[in-house]
Amino acid sequence: MPDSHPPVEEAASLLFNQSLEKGLAVLAAFSAVRRTMTIGEVAEAAGINKSSAQRMVFTLEHLGYLRKHPKTRRYQLTPRVMRIGFNYLAADPLIDVANPFLSELTKLTTETTCLTEPDQADMVYVARFVSAQFVPVHMPIGSRIPMYCTGSGRAYLSALPEGEALTLLERSERVAHTPHTRTDVAEIVATLREARQRGYAINCEELFHGDMTLAAPVIAGNGRPLGAIHVVAPTSRWSLEEAQARLAPPLLQSARAISSSVRALG
Structure with a gap:
C-alpha cells in the first residue's frame, strides 16, 4: 500500500503561512x-502586489502596528512594533551574561563597548555601553552591520569552520563603503586566519x-560562536598599534569571561 504521507519538504511547504510572510515583509x-x-510604495518595498499590501496594511493598522497620517494618508510604524524586539532582548540570556562584563570593559577602556549577534550575513547590536567620549557613529540597539567588513563580523566568522565562513562571505553583497573596505573574499579569509591566531x-x-x-568572539560550550563583543576605538584618539596594545588585552579577557559564564549556564 503506498505511503499516504507527503514528503517532508511538501509537508513543510503546506505549513508555511504566506500571509504571515507578507505581513512581516511589510513591517x-x-x-x-x-x-x-503609501500603499503602492509598501507593495513595491515589500515585493508584493498592491492588493496584498492593502490587506496587510489594513490588518497591521487594525492591530496597532501601523498608523496612517490624517493629512498625508501615508503609513508609518508605531511603537507597538518594538514589543517584538524588546521581547527578544528580555529573553536572550547572552545579553544578561554579557552586560556586567561590557560595563566593566567600558570603565577600563573609557571607550564604547558592544555585543552583537549574527543574523544571516549581518551582525545585530543587542547590547551597548556608551563612553562619555566622542564616538564617530551612533549605532543603537537593533542596528545591523555586514559581517565581511566589520570587526565583530570578522570575529564571529573567525570562530566558524573556514568552509562555513567562506560560504557566508560568498553569499554577502560585498560593497566598498570606504576606500579601505576589503571586498575580495581571499583577502577577507586571510584576515579571518589572522584573527583566529590572535583571538x-x-x-x-x-x-x-x-x-x-x-572585536572578539563569544564561544558556547559546543565550540560554536554565539556572537562577538567589540571596543570602539575612534581613529581620532587611537592608532592601530596603540589600540592593539591597550585595548586588546581587556577585550580578550572580557570575551573569555563571557564565554565561560555562558558555558556555566549549560
Whole structure:
C-alpha cells in the first residue's frame, strides 16, 4: 500500500503561512530611508502586489502596528512594533551574561563597548555601553552591520569552520563603503586566519570613516560562536598599534569571561 504521507519538504511547504510572510515583509519594509509610505510604495518595498499590501496594511493598522497620517494618508510604524524586539532582548540570556562584563570593559577602556549577534550575513547590536567620549557613529540597539567588513563580523566568522565562513562571505553583497573596505573574499579569509591566531579581529575605517573596532568572539560550550563583543576605538584618539596594545588585552579577557559564564549556564 503506498505511503499516504507527503514528503517532508511538501509537508513543510503546506505549513508555511504566506500571509504571515507578507505581513512581516511589510513591517520590515519601513526604515530610516522609508519612514512613511503609501500603499503602492509598501507593495513595491515589500515585493508584493498592491492588493496584498492593502490587506496587510489594513490588518497591521487594525492591530496597532501601523498608523496612517490624517493629512498625508501615508503609513508609518508605531511603537507597538518594538514589543517584538524588546521581547527578544528580555529573553536572550547572552545579553544578561554579557552586560556586567561590557560595563566593566567600558570603565577600563573609557571607550564604547558592544555585543552583537549574527543574523544571516549581518551582525545585530543587542547590547551597548556608551563612553562619555566622542564616538564617530551612533549605532543603537537593533542596528545591523555586514559581517565581511566589520570587526565583530570578522570575529564571529573567525570562530566558524573556514568552509562555513567562506560560504557566508560568498553569499554577502560585498560593497566598498570606504576606500579601505576589503571586498575580495581571499583577502577577507586571510584576515579571518589572522584573527583566529590572535583571538580578535580588527576593522579600521572599512564601514565608516573615523571608526575603528577591535572585536572578539563569544564561544558556547559546543565550540560554536554565539556572537562577538567589540571596543570602539575612534581613529581620532587611537592608532592601530596603540589600540592593539591597550585595548586588546581587556577585550580578550572580557570575551573569555563571557564565554565561560555562558558555558556555566549549560
